[in-house]
Amino acid sequence: MRLLSLALAGTLLACLAVGTAGGQEGPDYSREGADTCLSCHEDASTLAIFRTKHAVPSDPRGPFGHGQLQCEACHGPGGEHAGRVRRGQERPAIPYFHPAGTATVEEENGQCLGCHNSGVGFGWHAGEHPVDEVACADCHQMHIARDPVLQTATQPAVCFDCHQAQRTETRKAFAHPFSQGKMDCTGCHSPHGDQVATSLVRQTVNDTCQQCHAEQRGPYLWEHAPVSEDCTLCHSPHGSNHPGMLAKRAPLLCQSCHSQFGHPSIPYGPDELVTGTPSRFLLGQSCLNCHSQVHGSNHPSGSKLMR
Amino acid sequence: MNNTQSKLLLALGAIALAPAIGAQEVDTSDWACEYCPFQQGHEGDYEVGASSVSDDSAYFGNATGYDEEGAYGNLDGEGSYASGAYRMVWTVEDLGLDSRVAELEGSHAGKFDYNIGFRQLPYRQFITTSSIFAEAADALFLPNGWVRAPTTDGFTQLGSSLVSRNIESDRNIYTIGGRYLAGSRFSFSLDYRRQENDGTKIQGGSTFTNASLLPMPFEYVTDEVDFAVRYGADNAFVALSWYLSDFQNDNTALFWEQPFTGAPGADTLAQAQAPESRFQQVTLAGGYSLPELRTVMNLSASMGQITQDTELLPYTINPNLATDPLPRSSLDAEVDTTNFAASITSRIFRKGRIKFSYRYDKRDNKTTQDTWNRVIVDTFPDAGEELNVPYSFERSYLSLSGDYDLFDMLRVSAGYDRRDVDRDFQEVASQSEDTGWGRLRIRPGSxxxxxxxxxxxxxxxxxxxxxxxxxxxxxxxxxxxxxxxxxxxxxxxxxxxxxxxxxxxxxxxxxxxxxxxxxxxxxxxxxxxxxxxxxxxxxxxxxxxxxxxxxxxxxxxxxxxxxxxxxxxxxxxxxxxxxxxxxxxxxxxxxxxxxxxxxxxxxxxxxxxxxxxxxxxxxxxPDLETTLDYLRVRLGFRQSERIEWNLYALYQTFETEDWALEGVTPDALPLLLSLGATPYDEEQVIVGIGFRYQMGAKSGE
Structure with missing residues (x-):
């Protein structure tokens, strides 16, 4: 036991000595910062960082601003990684964002949130991505002039790496123009999280849809109750086999709720196709041939959504 | 030395180490970054191209602009400019097409940034449609000499009157915005977006016994403004924002001449179209973190109002029908919205995390109820009276969940959610949903x-x-x-x-x-x-x-x-x-x-x-079927460090089997005059060549 006590005391003294020697505290940083790193990492993919917002020397808040830690601001102290290694010894990994690094996702995200906390961090913690241990670097690429996840044309592919069910839906015949590279996920969703269900950019589903489809907002004199509540009660916004991204074909979609005596409750079958006795309740726009104001009507005689 | 003494020594050791780890004062005076190839001046990568499209196609022209057979010229590219703290980046995409994009972002590091952009988004639905109607603003007219009939088989002028009429529209999106950083804590942002959406859509227009599918012209404009003030500190964040969405419609009504033999006086009919409306919302959001407890709290509260006061049409424009005066000349609609959200996320346990969240949404439709005397499809007055129904609802959503790392390779999670919805004027006044769930995440290694x-x-x-x-x-x-x-x-x-x-x-x-x-x-x-x-x-x-x-x-x-x-x-x-x-x-x-x-x-x-x-x-x-095939090949050739040639070939087909459209020619149904849209059967080959040139320095130079 005495031996153990001496060992512990010795360890304590050694720690104190390390903590005060050399005038530089904490984990070892490289001797010359980025210049040390670039003496080995001179490939184009690494150097592309200098084409990004992260590498603006006159940005006092940026990693390459005056007095900042340059590469090591994100990758962590590189002294050990850049130091000499004995022959046959494996070079220690840089602490963060290295394939052989041992940092956890939370620790690596902490590196990003250290600067981006007030803009991103609070919503991030409230969202679902941290539960799934999504790393910032899973979506964002820092060493590239144009981060694909920030470009409309390339962003969906990044999201679909994990959200495969949504990718499947967007490939359906009737979908928003994701496949054409003309719409991105962040038009509707807030991937950094917030308290809105499914991380939407606006407070509700309808508020989000009506950013672009404000013509459906009303408020109408004659409202259609589900329309004012939630667009997704009838539409599948990621895509559908049916025109208009409807969840189901009319008239059956409408007949899921409307059962009034007469034409709303009649089953329209294949004998009412063009090859039989064609029915205006079934063909063309089906119910919408007459009830065309399905999102609501502002006509004094429009209670049946026909005017 | 007993166990207590050992612990004391270990604690002292930890105290001694703590300041050394926590301090981040690194002497960077020798970090000159002299090998850092910072960008200075202009750099860009632009491609001029030409392509040939084999066939007209609505489906493949949708969102891309390749809707017509023929040759297209194009310009794509991206560039940037940097000088000291100033930086600009820009993108041009599909400049020769109806899907063109031009965007510019600029910033002065640590002080302000801005953006300005334009996007055009073509929507192409049908190019197989045809119509008898001539269009003028908000009205559709029958051709001269049109002979009305009770059913489509009596439309003797139909064949000679049909004119090809595509169902398509174009959305032009203009954006401009900026953010000003007032010191390290405050920022102000202002963003404006204008969407102009005009074209033709299919709109059903009916009377009591028959209907026409109308090629309805529309011209919508939506202006949006987002203004926000944010304050961010190390452990707290507050933002106050204001959102405006102003929808304008040049045609809040559609008038059309009835092609069928109708009720006396009902030769011209009218529908209301999307009313002009305005939505404003103020949101106060904030967050507070307690690092020592590894806990983050978020709050958000919004209040909004939607208003709509478009002038109403009369009950009917049929001069043969006498109607009561409208109770109001415009709806003067008002809907108040309230949204509240709160969440607490904590990793107070080393191996676990708990999260509580609550959300409340309210739509309170305060539009006055009145008694209305409907005229049924411009044909005869309804004997009864109707009250307009301003729907309102309240929703609340409560969620509690937790994760725990049982072992390094196993995380277990469980949660409970409850959702309550209260509605008025509907069959169900109060509804609740309880959800329980569990989750296992296993990482066995390799x-x-x-x-x-x-x-x-x-x-x-x-x-x-x-x-x-x-x-x-x-x-x-x-x-x-x-x-x-x-x-x-x-x-x-x-x-x-x-x-x-x-x-x-x-x-x-x-x-x-x-x-x-x-x-x-x-x-x-x-x-x-x-x-x-x-x-x-x-x-x-x-x-x-x-x-x-x-x-x-x-x-x-x-x-x-x-x-x-x-x-x-x-x-x-x-x-x-x-x-x-x-x-x-x-x-x-x-x-x-x-x-x-x-x-x-x-x-x-x-x-x-x-x-x-x-x-x-x-x-x-019969099965409804959609089949899409897409094959794209690109061959790039780097002539030099700056010059690259690209050859493209794209083959795509899209076919649908759709009984709702198959054979539904304009007069296929006696009581429906349709636009004759057909199922899709489209094939398109696009071949193109692009000349790409890189300007300015390259990374690493």
Whole structure:
């Protein structure tokens, strides 16, 4: 036991000595910062960082601003990684964002949130991505002039790496123009999280849809109750086999709720196709041939959504 | 030395180390960054191209602009400029097409940034449509000499009057915005977006017995403004924002001349169109973190108002019908919205995390109720009176969940959610849904990740008011699916493998949801969804990668109806199936100068509808089918460090089988004048060449 006590005391003294020697505290940083790193990492993919917002020397808040830690601001102290290694010894990994690094996702995200906390961090913690241990670097690429996840044309592919069910839906015949590279996920969703269900950019589903489809907002004199509540009660916004991204074909979609005596409750079958006795309740726009104001009507005689 | 002494020494050691780890004062005086190739001046990468399109196509022209056969010139590119703290980046895309984009972002590091942009988004729905109507602003006119008839087979002038009329529109989106950083804590941002959307859409126009599908011109403008003030400190954040969405419509009514023989005086009919409206919302949001407790709290509160005061049309424009004056000349609608959200996320336990969140949404429609005397489709007055129904609702959503790392390789999670909805003027006044779920995440090593989750929910209602249903003409047995009792089971499993030593990734995901509406005698009674997806990615070499992804998705549902307005006497089964496969490869630096990229995708959708009626034998509709094939090849040739040539070839086909359109020529139905839209049967070949030039310094120079 005495031996153990001496060992512990010795360890304590050694720690104190390390903590005060050399005038530089904490984990070892490289001797010359980025210049040390670039003496080995001179490939184009690494150097592309200098084409990004992260590498603006006159940005006092940026990693390459005056007095900042340059590469090591994100990758962590590189002294050990850049130091000499004995022959046959494996070079220690840089602490963060290295394939052989041992940092956890939370620790690596902490590196990003250290600067981006007030803009991103609070919503991030409230969202679902941290539960799934999504790393910032899973979506964002820092060493590239144009981060694909920030470009409309390339962003969906990044999201679909994990959200495969949504990718499947967007490939359906009737979908928003994701496949054409003309719409991105962040038009509707807030991937950094917030308290809105499914991380939407606006407070509700309808508020989000009506950013672009404000013509459906009303408020109408004659409202259609589900329309004012939630667009997704009838539409599948990621895509559908049916025109208009409807969840189901009319008239059956409408007949899921409307059962009034007469034409709303009649089953329209294949004998009412063009090859039989064609029915205006079934063909063309089906119910919408007459009830065309399905999102609501502002006509004094429009209670049946026909005017 | 006893155990207590040992602990004391260890504690002292920890104290001694603490300041050394916590301090981040690094002497960077020698960090000159003299080898850092910071950008100075202009750099850009631009491609001038020409392409040839083999065929007209609405489907493939949608969003792309390649809707017409012929030659297209194009310019794409991106560039940047940097000087000291100033930086600008810009993008131009598809400048020669109707899908053009031009965007510019600029910043002065640490002081301000701004953006300005333009996007055009073409929407092409049908190029097979034709119409008899001539268009002028908000009115559609019959051709000279048109002879009205009670049915389409009496339209003697139809054949000579039909003129091709595409159903299409263009959305132009203008954006401008900026952010000013006032010191390290405050920022102000202002963003403006204008969307101009105009074109032609299909609109049904009906009378009592017949209907016409009209090529309705429309011209919408939506202006949006987002203004926000933010304050951010190390452990706190507050933002106050204001959002405005102002919708303007040049045509708040549509007038059209009735092609059918109609009621006396009903030769011209009118519909209201989307009313102009304004939505404003103020939001106060904030967050506070307690690092010592590893806890973050968020709050958000919004208040908004939607107003609409577009002038109303009269009950009818039929001069033969006398009507009462309108109770109001405009609706003067007002809807107040309230949204509140709060969450607390804590990792107070080293191996665990708990999260509590609450959300409340309210739509309070304060529009005054009045008595209205409807004229039925401009033909005859309704004897009764109607009250307009301003729907309101309140929703609250409470969620509690937790995760715990049982072992390094196993994390367990569980949660409980409750959702309450209160509505007025509907069959169900109060509805609640309880959901419980669990999740296992297993990481056995070697790059494997297994994620299993599942749960169940029960949505219940206090009372489905059959008296209310009867009063609105509904069969009292009907249970609307969003109001009905529902029991749902759901699950999802993902297995992925990304070994560290091998550049391969494999992911297999399956999910299901099984909804049972066991208390619904009419309406939707069950709905099931199953989806499976497989992804493979392999970086064969540093310059060669291949991928394959495939997915299968099916949605099945059953609904019951009653033609006799009593017990169920018919049943419809819907089954939507969808299969997709995508595959391709990318080989760079073939012979150091060539790149070759190939992408292929096939998607097939099939919808089956079976109808089983007491009155008729069971019958199956012809399958609704959609089939898309897409093959794209790009060959790149690097002539020099700055010059690259690209050859493209794209082959794509899209076919649909759709009984709602098949054979529905303008006069196929006696009582419906249609636009004759046909199912899609489109094939398009696009070949193109691009000359790419890189300007300015390259990374590393």
């Amino acid at each position: 790059g494997f990740d297994i994620d299993l989750r599942g749960g169940a929910s029960k949505r219940d209602v206090d009372n489905y008011d059959e008296a209310f249903a009867i009063a609105t003409g509904q069969n009292p047995l009907m249970r609307k699916y969003h109001l009905a009792y529902r029991y749902r089971e759901f699950g999802e499993a993902t297995v992925s493998w990304s070994p560290a030593a091998t550049p391969i990734s494999v992911s297999l995901t399956g999910l299901f949801a099984d909804d049972e509406y066991t208390r619904s005698e009419l309406g939707l009674t069950d709905a099931d969804e199953v989806s499976v997806a497989l992804d493979l990615g392999w970086s064969v070499t540093e310059s060669t990668s291949v991928y394959l992804n495939t997915a299968y998705d099916t949605l099945e549902s059953t609904q019951l109806g009653s033609e006799s307005f009593a017990e169920p006497d018919w049943r419809a089964d819907n089954e939507d199936e969808f299969t997709t496969i995508g595959a391709g490869f990318n080989i760079r630096e073939i012979g150091e100068r060539f790149d070759l990229q190939l992408d292929y995708m096939r998607s097939e959708g099939t919808s089956k509808i079976n109808l089983d009626s007491a009155a008729d034998a069971p019958a199956q509709f």
